[in-house]
Amino acid sequence: MLKVGSLVDDKYIILAEIGRGGMSVVWLAINERLNRNVAIKEIRDTGTAHDEILRNSLRMEVDTLKDLAHPGLPMIFDVIVTDDTFLIVMSYVEGETLSERLKKQGAQSQEVVIEWGKQLCDILEYLHSRNQPIIYGDIKPANIMLKPDGKLVLIDFGIAGGYRLNDLLALGTRGYAAPEQYSVGAQIDARTDIYALGVTLYQLLTGENPTKLSYKIKPIRQINPTLSSDLEEIIEKCTKINPDKRFQSALELKIALEAYKEMERPSIGIRFRNFSSAWKKERIFKTDSETNATISYATEDMEMFYYNAELLMHLHNDMEDTEI
Numbered sequence: 001m002l003k004v005g006s007l008v009d010d011k012y013i014i015l016a017e018i019g020r021g022g023m024s025v026v027w028l029a030i031n032e033r034l035n036r037n038v039a040i041k042e043i044r045d046t047g048t049a050h051d052e053i054l055r056n057s058l059r060m061e062v063d064t065l066k067d068l069a070h071p072g073l074p075m076i077f078d079v080i081v082t083d084d085t086f087l088i089v090m091s092y093v094e095g096e097t098l099s100e101r102l103k104k105q106g107a108q109s110q111e112v113v114i115e116w117g118k119q120l121c122d123i124l125e126y127l128h129s130r131n132q133p134i135i136y137g138d139i140k141p142a143n144i145m146l147k148p149d150g151k152l153v154l155i156d157f158g159i160a161g162g163y164r165l166n167d168l169l170a171l172g173t174r175g176y177a178a179p180e181q182y183s184v185g186a187q188i189d190a191r192t193d194i195y196a197l198g199v200t201l202y203q204l205l206t207g208e209n210p211t212k213l214s215y216k217i218k219p220i221r222q223i224n225p226t227l228s229s230d231l232e233e234i235i236e237k238c239t240k241i242n243p244d245k246r247f248q249s250a251l252e253l254k255i256a257l258e259a260y261k262e263m264e265r266p267s268i269g270i271r272f273r274n275f276s277s278a279w280k281k282e283r284i285f286k287t288d289s290e291t292n293a294t295i296s297y298a299t300e301d302m303e304m305f306y307y308n309a310e311l312l313m314h315l316h317n318d319m320e321d322t323e324i
Contacts, residue, residue, distance in 0.1 A: 001085075002027055002042050002062065006085065008078050012040060026093060037092040038077060039155075044085055062088060068134075072123035072153050093153045095173035098141035099205065109180035110228060117201050118134050120144070124197070128190040128250060129256045135188055139196035139205060140176040179241055191243040194253060198238020198246075205231070230260045289311030 002025070006014040012029040015099070019026035027040045059079075066076045078089035098116070101108070108116075118141070127134040136154065143156040172181045178184035178195035199210045200215065206223045217239045220232045234256050240246045247253040 001044065002026070002040070008040065011247075012038065012089065014040070015138050029089075039074070039092045041088040041090070042085055043088070044093050050154050062168075063236075065134075067217055068127075070123060071151065072127045074117065074125075074153060074155055093145045093147065095145050095147040098123065098144045098146055098152075101205065102108065102141055102144060102207060107224070108204050110231060113201055113204045114231070115150075116144075116152055116204065117197070117257050118254050120154075120197055121153070121250040121257070123154055123194050124250035126188070127253070128193070132236075136193050136196075137181070137188070138172045138176070139193055139200055140246070141200060144200070166211065172196065173211070175209070178243070180243060187243070189243075190249055192245050194238050194246050194248075194250065195240075195243075195254070197206070197250075198235050204240070217295075228260065234260065 002008065004014055005015060008014065008029065011031055011033050013032060015028045015030060015037075017025060018028045025042045027042065028291055029038050029040050030036070031038055035316075048209045058172075062076060064074075064081050069075070075091045076088060076094060077091070080087040080089065124136065127136060138156065139140050139154075143154060145155045147153060176196045176199045178189060178192045180192060201212055202208070202217055202220060205220055205227060208223060209219070210217070217235070218236060220227045221229060234253070237256075238246055238253065247256065
């Protein structure tokens with residue numbers, strides 16, 4: 001096993017352990033020749049007959065990932081194989097995982113989560129649209145790095161956790177993984193990642209730990225009534241048990257998230273219409289009071305405001321693709 005100070009492949013010096021899970025450890029190292037920080041994932045043999053199958057699978061997946069180029073994905077620089085260890089050298093991503101952000105701050109705001117969701121949709125669309133589609137298979141806050149500039153990076157391709165391509169079994173992480181990931185021979189496709197992304201958005205919005213839910217995702221507004229009903233519908237659609245009832249692509253989900261943003265900001269015509277209707281009700285109520293003369297004077301002024309508001313509304317409706 002590697003340790004701080006170890007020299008790997010005559011050029012990488014191990015500086016610190018930065019992550020651990022299952023049968024893998026992730027180290028921060030420096031490439032002495034290039035003076036560049038890198039991350040090294042160390043995957044150790046388990047001592048079972050499964051090791052050779054795992055090694056062959058890892059080689060195939062690394063070959064695939066080495067061809068990827070997207071700002072939301074780490075780059076793989078090198079693969080080093082020893083008798084009992086498989087090392088993957090990749091770009092080091094500075095920042096914190098969304099899991100760490102949740103621990104520090106709790107549930108995140110709708111606006112922030114929607115922006116993150118759209119970024120993740122872009123990354124998934126890139127992976128799913130390859131000539132040989134790549135299914136990430138293990139989306140969860142712990143596998144998403146938030147950089148200081150606000151951009152997200154998927155930092156772990158489930159290389160140590162049963163990740164597979166196409167129709168093979170993909171274990172993922174219980175609570176986040178779609179039901180079909182636990183059915184031998186079931187179809188694993190883009191909709192599988194959509195499910196896990198929906199669960200991840202659910203956790204980011206509510207702070208609830210999905211590993212205890214066993215596919216019983218509560219409507220988010222039962223946890224926080226101030227959240228959007230439109231966003232609730234989006235997450236419910238992502239996490240349908242039947243893949244055919246989910247969003248069918250990352251692009252489709254992103255469009256829904258974009259539409260949500262528009263629904264949350266009604267046009268000026270709608271805002272004036274809502275305001276003027278409310279004021280008319282208020283005016284009728286108050287003109288029946290004992291202070292009729294005083295209130296009538298006030299409502300005359302508001303009648304002029306209402307007229308101007310209606311005028312602006314009609315002008316707005318006549319202007320194509322223009323906001324007032």
